[in-house]
Amino acid sequence: MLTSSHQINVNGITVDVVRKKIKNLHLAVYPPDGRVRVAVPLRIHDDAVRMAVLTRLSWIKDKQAKFQGQVRQSERDYISGESHYFMGQRYLLDVIAVNTKPRVMIKNHTTLEMHVLPTMTREEKEKLLYAWYRTSLKNILPAMIEKWEGIIGESVKSWGIKRMKTRWGTCNPTARRIWLNLELAKKPLHCLEYVVVHEIVHLLERTHNDRFKGFMSSFMPPWRHYRAELNALPLAHETWE
Numbered sequence: 215m216l217t218s219s220h221q222i223n224v225n226g227i228t229v230d231v232v233r234k235k236i237k238n239l240h241l242a243v244y245p246p247d248g249r250v251r252v253a254v255p256l257r258i259h260d261d262a263v264r265m266a267v268l269t270r271l272s273w274i275k276d277k278q279a280k281f282q283g284q285v286r287q288s289e290r291d292y293i294s295g296e297s298h299y300f301m302g303q304r305y306l307l308d309v310i311a312v313n314t315k316p317r318v319m320i321k322n323h324t325t326l327e328m329h330v331l332p333t334m335t336r337e338e339k340e341k342l343l344y345a346w347y348r349t350s351l352k353n354i355l356p357a358m359i360e361k362w363e364g365i366i367g368e369s370v371k372s373w374g375i376k377r378m379k380t381r382w383g384t385c386n387p388t389a390r391r392i393w394l395n396l397e398l399a400k401k402p403l404h405c406l407e408y409v410v411v412h413e414i415v416h417l418l419e420r421t422h423n424d425r426f427k428g429f430m431s432s433f434m435p436p437w438r439h440y441r442a443e444l445n446a447l448p449l450a451h452e453t454w455e
């Protein structure tokens with residue numbers, strides 16, 4: 215497909231303009247920083263793009279403000295009373311200073327209790343919580359991956375979990391290796407499952423073309439809803455398709 219992209223500035227907002235063979239102009243604002251992207255049909259000139267951006271300026275600014283609010287929300291102090299997410303549910307953090315081994319546990323379905331040493335810094339507490347997120351994912355994922363390998367009929371050679379800034383997951387079809395974003399521990403289980411299915415489907419089809427979407431729709435019919443949910447939830451760091 216013939217595409218070209220460049221940037222224009224509209225009222226101080228940098229806009230990525232992507233020209234491709236499509237019928238309608240499509241404007242979107244992406245997390246985490248509110249990047250504005252306009253996909254336009256080949257024959258539409260920048261003046262028309264500028265107009266389209268101007269007419270939706272307040273909508274764009276609302277969106278950008280919302281994303282900036284989310285980024286702020288992701289900067290935590292790891293103190294009692296803060297909200298933290300696990301598997302799509304919000305928990306209140308209860309930080310208790312102890313002199314025993316630091317650990318994290320769920321209490322009464324509503325509280326995330328953290329036992330920390332009195333000397334622990336913010337960074338050390340964050341590390342403790344993320345280690346717990348990682349362990350939780352490692353407990354869930356083997357069975358989930360195995361289930362979908364069976365349904366899709368492709369096998370994953372290796373998989374891992376890491377913090378990624380721009381992707382919920384990645385797949386290297388040649389190595390048959392998938393990576394899943396540690397941040398997924400905060401999301402509802404079906405969002406995690408959607409990313410697992412998406413990455414395994416890449417073993418059948420590398421790109422996000424119609425064939426790929428067809429596989430997704432046959433294996434997981436509501437996948438578009440899950441994707442939208444994933445990109446709309448608090449702490450979504452980057453859009454993902």
Ligand SMILES: [Zn+2]
Nearest residue numbers: 412416422455
């Ligand atoms: Zn993909």
